[in-house]
Amino acid sequence: MKVFTKLLIVSVAVAFVAFIWSVPSFDPESLKGARVLVTGASTGIGEQMAYHLAGFGAQVVITARREKVLQQVVEKCQGLGAQKALYVAADMADPLDPERVVKFAVDQLGGLDYLVLNHIGPSPFAMWDGDMEHMRWLMQVNFLSYVQMAKTALPSLEQSKGSIVVVSSLLGKMCSPFVAPYSSTKFSLSGFFGTLQHELAMQRRNVSITICYLGLIDTDSAMEKVKGFTNIQAWPASEAALHIITSGSSKQAESYYPWFWYYSSLIKDWFPYFRDLGIRSFYNYEP
Template sequence: ILIPFLGLVLAFWFYSARENFKPEMLKGKRVIVTGASTGIGEQMAYHLARMGSHILITARTEAKLQKVVERCLELGAASARYVSGTMEDMAFAEHVVKEAEASLGGLDMLILNHVGTSYFGYFDGDVGHVRKLLEINFLSYVAMTVSALPMLKESEGSIVVVSSMAGKVGFPFTVPYSATKFALDGFFSSLRQEFSIQSVNVSITLCILGFIDTERAVRAAGALLAAEPAPRAECALEILKGAALRRRELYYRYGSTRLPLLLRDWAAELLDYLVRSRYRLDGAGGG
């Protein structure tokens, strides 16, 4: 009886001693948000704008980026600008970071959020697609991190990596996508260990998201997934809170992400079964 009781007391003490989020934490911070022309990235840009950050956003579609920048300025961003291009090109990934250096004079937070287009269906054996997706969803994250590290060390800043439940557990119908998200966990969790050993004061927050109501996700998975998507604006805010508080990992929403993962090491087959049971399998196909 005593041990669980002590555990509860310790857990309560740990959570109550944790710092709370305040929007001022991000005021005046220089932030890059990738994949910010739509979806969760766009919503993060708007929250950052309301909090008074300097924002540099990127994606491929210039017309959408222009509109997001205009809205950010209306919402109160300290400054807002964009660079358009594709993250298939590592030189472009590095160019975005150089642009932050030139225009903002440094960087406090690098939010890696973009994701390349993939299919939602049985793995089709296309190795070229896996390679391309690894370049967009993984290698460009690495390239941007490497370029941004001197500035982030200087500011004792933060790296935010937007990942997924599909990057922690095997999900059907997203084989190439899952592979890229697992790779992010391996790279950034190892890097975090090295930062700790070398006393590099740059936080790395890995964000584990469930199903979110962005157009892309609802279009791709809405018919197959027997679950309600969570709101993207709330998700974006939770990511920023976790980042500002320099959390190791952020789980959104906790009940559908962190709790199921507790099963992973002890009852993996049960978790696999529970994951499969969330799909309406009669509709599963290719493409």
């Protein structure tokens, strides 16, 4: 038992050192004038990313469904110092809108340096009820539209040696109750964009991909959904947004917020029985 404990401590220590060494430094000046498209930017993490980017002096195009709210976010971005701030209203459930939004951003900005994929469709926080229509709809919004936008943006991003930043979730790394449709889309993102990272590198194409795995974030929509179901700590949306921006601009392949979830992801398959007991202990459910 003592030997095992020592091995565990050494493994965690080595992982920590490797993690710290693998994180490149962030240069705020690199975002000055950068041409950035942020999806899901009318509220929550996307809205906060737009404000941070504006403060760094970026050129920002934001998109979401609600035009009036987008107008308000753009006005605030202009006041925060954005070199340019524009919006385009779109519904990612419409198969034509993802391509339309990317082309709008490329045309208006004269190219693209960052594509930040952040939007999600609403999904109930509940046991799966077998609703296949919702599954199909959510896959279009949370996954297929991401692929469509990446495909459309790749030529411009390759010209600028740019980046795709994918906002994912720990629920795309570890399975938890009440989120079957949502978690399925996040696992899909990990599979597709993780594979695309390899393929772009093998083809020596100058486009980097960053996949950001987030814990529970204190957005209004998330807090309303999980109320009464879990005691997991929620983390600030503004800090999560800044983490995503710094991770993408420094071209990290993967990032975790909060950072300590990296270790949970690392050791999640070591003791599956205790892992699953631990996960279920965070949730409240009475049949």
